Amino acid sequence: MHTPVNHPARPIHRAIGGLTGLYLVVFGVLGIITSAGNEILAQDDTRVLGQGTNLGFSLLSVLIGLVVLVGTALGRNIDVAINQWLAYSLMVIGLGGLAFIRTDANIFNFSVVTVMVVLSISLVLLVIGMYGKVGTDEEAEAFQKARLVL
Numbered sequence: 552m553h554t555p556v557n558h559p560a561r562p563i564h565r566a567i568g569g570l571t572g573l574y575l576v577v578f579g580v581l582g583i584i585t586s587a588g589n590e591i592l593a594q595d596d597t598r599v600l601g602q603g604t605n606l607g608f609s610l611l612s613v614l615i616g617l618v619v620l621v622g623t624a625l626g627r628n629i630d631v632a633i634n635q636w637l638a639y640s641l642m643v644i645g646l647g648g649l650a651f652i653r654t655d656a657n658i659f660n661f662s663v664v665t666v667m668v669v670l671s672i673s674l675v676l677l678v679i680g681m682y683g684k685v686g687t688d689e690e691a692e693a694f695q696k697a698r699l700v701l
Contacts, residue, residue, distance in 0.1 A: 556684050564679040568634060569623045571675050575616025578602070582609025592658045603662030611659075615641070619676070627685070634680030641673035 582604040586597045591607045615637055622633035648661035
């Protein structure tokens with residue numbers, strides 16, 4: 552799969568990536584505070600920012616958010632790889648959460664709103680990962696030539 556190189560909106564995409572990571576950290580910290588004292592994978596009515604969560608998913612959100620923020624800070628196409636892999640991982644988590652939402656296998660205490668937010672975040676990370684690649688002028692020119700052929 553060929554992705555654009557040196558896209559003009561790359562700074563905006565990096566900012567959006569940083570904001571996405573920040574949202575995940577804030578959500579996770581609020582979830583940790585709200586679900587403190589509960590079991591890690593509790594299935595109760597704990598809600599943070601309108602989303603179902605528990606201590607386990609809150610800790611995972613903080614971890615993923617910090618990884619996104621570190622990748623955004625490092626740049627140099629490290630953020631591209633991190634964002635793409637985390638996007639695919641969040642898609643699996645979100646779809647798994649949707650599949651098990653009304654069962655005892657709902658280990659992250661997902662609600663429908665949580666699934667929608669997780670899948671939206673995964674799509675945002677995927678798009679910014681696809682359009683955030685930096686390369687040499689020769690790579691950018693080769694991409695433009697290949698694009699014109701299609």
